Structures are given as structure tokens and as C-alpha cells.
Amino acid sequence: MINEQELQQLVETISLESFGRPFLHQAKINRRLKTTGGRYQLSDHHLEFNPLFLKEENLHYLPGIIKHELVHYHLHLAGLGYQHKDRDFKLLLKKVGGSRYAPRLEESKRSRWHYRCRQCGQDYWRQRQ
Known part of the structure; x- marks a missing residue:
């Protein structure tokens, strides 16, 4: 896992x-x-990352996410859309070549609650109780 100093240098x-x-x-x-790769702060122009x-296993997604947030950053400072x-x-x-959407990770796909219908036996996996 990279730290904030390494992230700053990479950006x-x-x-x-x-x-x-x-x-x-x-x-x-x-x-x-939790659901986004990063966020551009309009108020102070800082970038935040998930x-x-x-x-290590997700670092290959990071350049695309950084480019996406930098597009917001540079266009906003230039007064463009x-x-x-x-x-x-x-x-x-x-x-x-930035990412249009944040990729869905296995960690965020995990369901927490398992329900089974008593009549037909159908399984339901839910994140909310």
C-alpha cells in the first residue's frame, strides 16, 4: 500500500x-x-482517493483514477467544463486515457447478509439487513 507522500509524488x-x-x-x-475511486474538492482544489x-493488488487501476481526478482539477482551474x-x-x-468509472472491487462486492426462502429454497445475498 502506498502512503500519502508517494501518492502526492505520483499525482x-x-x-x-x-x-x-x-x-x-x-x-x-x-x-x-467507498464507491468512488477519488474525489476532486471544488472548494480547496485537493484530490482525495479511496x-x-x-x-498492491489494485495499483494498476490508480493511474486511470488519478487522470480522471486531474481532468476535473485542470479543467476547473482553466474555467472550462x-x-x-x-x-x-x-x-x-x-x-x-483516464478511467470513466471506478472499477468495482471484490472487497466492495461482498454481501453481508444471507437469506433463504423457506418455501422454495431461493438464496438471497444482501448488503443491508
């Missing part, structure tokens, strides 16, 4: 290589992120 490197612009803010690990994607629906966003994301 800065990808920003220079893929966008030709420096990343001047902070890249952070946010343990509360710690599940920083584990930075939202998923905007044409500027879609074009730049495709150009740099």
Missing part, C-alpha cells in the same frame, strides 16, 4: 506527463470513500 508526476501542467495542491487518502485502490456531462471533460478524459 504530480502524472499531471506533468499527461497534462503538461503542475499539480499545486494536495493529494490525500480518504478512508470514507484507500482500496492504493493496495469540468463536470462529467461536459464536452470538455469527455474530450480531455479520452485524450489522456
